[in-house]
Every structure is written in structure tokens, then in C-alpha cells.
Amino acid sequence: MKKTFPAEFADLLTPKGRRILEGRDRELTGALLDPERRFVALQGVIDPRKAVACRDALDAALRDTLVSMEDPIPHDSISGMTMNYMELLPKTVRVRTALLESRRSRSYRAAEAVGLTDMMRSDSFAAFAAVVSGRTLRRKWGIQVLCYGPGDYTGPHNDHHPEEPEARDGYVDMHVSLTMPGVEHQYLVYAKDGHLSELTKVSTVGGVTVYRLPFWHYTTPVVARRGAEASARRWVLLGTFLDAAPGARASSTIVPAGAPGARPPARVATFGSGGGAGRR
Numbered sequence: 001m002k003k004t005f006p007a008e009f010a011d012l013l014t015p016k017g018r019r020i021l022e023g024r025d026r027e028l029t030g031a032l033l034d035p036e037r038r039f040v041a042l043q044g045v046i047d048p049r050k051a052v053a054c055r056d057a058l059d060a061a062l063r064d065t066l067v068s069m070e071d072p073i074p075h076d077s078i079s080g081m082t083m084n085y086m087e088l089l090p091k092t093v094r095v096r097t098a099l100l101e102s103r104r105s106r107s108y109r110a111a112e113a114v115g116l117t118d119m120m121r122s123d124s125f126a127a128f129a130a131v132v133s134g135r136t137l138r139r140k141w142g143i144q145v146l147c148y149g150p151g152d153y154t155g156p157h158n159d160h161h162p163e164e165p166e167a168r169d170g171y172v173d174m175h176v177s178l179t180m181p182g183v184e185h186q187y188l189v190y191a192k193d194g195h196l197s198e199l200t201k202v203s204t205v206g207g208v209t210v211y212r213l214p215f216w217h218y219t220t221p222v223v224a225r226r227g228a229e230a231s232a233r234r235w236v237l238l239g240t241f242l243d244a245a246p247g248a249r250a251s252s253t254i255v256p257a258g259a260p261g262a263r264p265p266a267r268v269a270t271f272g273s274g275g276g277a278g279r280r
């Protein structure tokens, strides 16, 4: 099978995307160092024709290899209440995921065949997250592929990991959205000043969102265009990056472009082990 995804994320980018990657965009370089700014949603950074080609290759290769991930509202969340107004909602979700942890899984082999795993492990994939977050990141990062179909969603949650020393002070996620034409919309809703009042459309083709977690957010259910339910899927390529430890060796880190000690984004694919951070 032809590897539709380029070996380097950089090769998906438009001139605007390259400027960001190289640390030449004043507004976006280090944008997430501002504690008020928890994420940025970028459009026009991935070449639209390449995004469509990659999306279609991904959909054809992976759609029959996915596994369901489902955490519904607990059945006793209402009947078990003993006091008014004391309801608690844990994170609820319904989505499908490609298992990329095991090299022997069908998803892994399909993702490898279209070039997806190489691209998500390329230096420039992490370098993009590093430059927008403004942080030096650990070279081993987690990769994940999610697929939202009609009615799939994620309920309110904050992605805080207080039990993990490496993540409890915050970490960085980067998502690339590859949405099929059958999707009418899906939104990310997020908190501002203590209210879930803000929203941004995430059902894009080649939109990139970079997050400094934790913060409160949820994703609305995918709504299909009428008659297009069978092909209404939003794919998300997801990288999870931990901050590099202070004093970590340069070889184990990705330094944001423009920062002292930064190297120019690599042009050659690297084959790291991935699977570092990971979360769900």
C-alpha cells in the first residue's frame, strides 16, 4: 500500500504552518505560555489537498479496525442520590479508537501501511507542539487515533492527572482533525472564568489544536449531514507530550524553535518508540 502520509509532519504544512513550526510566527510562538490561554485552534496550517488525501487513506485503512471505548453515565447516578443538588458526573465518553500500542494489532499495521505512525512519531510533529506550547518536551510521546461517529462525544472532564508526577503540573496535547464530508458539526466547549461558555468548531479537515492541559472541556456529539450518517466520521490524530525534566539531556528532548539550544526541524524521518505519555 502507498504511504499517503508524509514521513515528516512538516511536509503536510502550508507556508503559514511552516512559519509557525520554525518559530517565525510572533503571535503563535510560545502562545500557550500565557496561563490564560489553554489552547489554540489553527486553520490553514495543513495543506488542504494533502489533508483530504490523508483523511481518505486513513478512513479506508482504519475504519474496520477500531475498538469502542464507552463510559456511560453511571446507572445509579440518579437513583443513588440521597441529597438534593449533590449529583456528580464522572467523565463519560463514547468514541472508537485505534489500538496503536501493540505492533501486532490490525490498527497498528493499517496505520503503518499508510505512513501514519511514522508521521506521528516524526520530530516535526513534536516540534510543532513544542513551538506553540513554548516548552521543551520529552522526546518520547504518546500517539493515539480516535474516530467520532454520529452521536459520539466526550462529556465534561479536565484531563488532570494528579497521581502522575510527570503530568500533574500540566502537559501538552496536539490534535489534528480529519473530518469526513458526512459530518455536519462537532464542537469543543471549554471553560472560561469558571463557566463552560466558550466553543470552537473542531469538525475541520486539517485543523490543528494544541492544548495546555488540564482545563475543563467537552466535545459535543458528532451530528451527521442528513443521509450521510454512514460516512459521518471525525478522525483525530492525537499526540500527548510531557514537559522535559529540568536538565534533561538534549538528545531526549524537543526544544521549541527559536529557544536557545533549538535545532532546526528535522527533514529526515526518525523512528522513535512513541508510546510515552498516553492518556485517555
Ligand SMILES: [Fe+2]
Binding pocket: 157, 158, 159, 217
Ligand atoms: Fe480531553
